Amino acid sequence: MCGICGKFSPNYLCQKCYLLLKKQAKFIIEKKQEDENYFENHLYIFQYQGIIRRAILNYKFKEESYLYLTFVNFLLKNDFFFENFKSYDTIIPVPISKKRKKERGYNQSLLIAKELVKQINQEKKTLNLCTDALEKMKNIVPQSTLDKENRLKNIQGVYKLKNKEQLENKKILLIDDIYTTGSTVRECAKVLQQVDVEKIDVFTIAKD
Numbered sequence: 001m002c003g004i005c006g007k008f009s010p011n012y013l014c015q016k017c018y019l020l021l022k023k024q025a026k027f028i029i030e031k032k033q034e035d036e037n038y039f040e041n042h043l044y045i046f047q048y049q050g051i052i053r054r055a056i057l058n059y060k061f062k063e064e065s066y067l068y069l070t071f072v073n074f075l076l077k078n079d080f081f082f083e084n085f086k087s088y089d090t091i092i093p094v095p096i097s098k099k100r101k102k103e104r105g106y107n108q109s110l111l112i113a114k115e116l117v118k119q120i121n122q123e124k125k126t127l128n129l130c131t132d133a134l135e136k137m138k139n140i141v142p143q144s145t146l147d148k149e150n151r152l153k154n155i156q157g158v159y160k161l162k163n164k165e166q167l168e169n170k171k172i173l174l175i176d177d178i179y180t181t182g183s184t185v186r187e188c189a190k191v192l193q194q195v196d197v198e199k200i201d202v203f204t205i206a207k208d
């Protein structure tokens with residue numbers, strides 16, 4: 001099934017919707033001030049609006065978990081991003097709390113990260129999916145319900161670093177679904193910076 005229009009399609013994205021997404025796709029790598037953000041680059045595909053916004057909301061809240069295949073299949077058709085993804089050692093999805101996981105049934109960032117690693121490793125065998133380095137210690141008020149200042153406060157001290165040896169000298173790509181103020185990925189990157197990593201970049205499907 002095509003994740004966008006619902007018609008039958010073997011790759012979760014029909015040709016018509018592929019062209020529709022292609023028109024809206026930006027494939028941007030935005031350089032950040034590392035000292036302020038704790039990471040170097042933000043990679044994203046779309047602006048968070050229109051059909052993209054709708055698809056991500058369905059993905060997150062309407063149990064349409066197969067949409068991760070639509071996004072990943074679309075994304076890996078872009079050679080520029082595909083090559084870029086191959087340059088990392090480790091992919092880390094932003095974790096959700098145990099409570100949220102239980103409610104939703106899946107971590108949307110983990111599904112994307114898993115599929116990315118699976119597909120990229122068909123060419124490059126050494127990309128590592130790391131799910132045991134960051135843990136979200138408590139369930140907090142959803143960031144989407146807060147303004148910028150309160151998002152910052154809300155997220156502080158929420159993530160804990162574990163098994164950090166595996167991250168030493170690694171090029172890390174942190175994955176989340178949407179980037180709004182960046183406070184979530186910034187907090188995760190800050191925690192990851194406790195290790196001597198080579199670099200941290202961030203990838204999200206969309207930027208608000």
Ligand SMILES: [Zn+2]
Nearest residue numbers: 002005014017
């Ligand atoms: Zn379609």
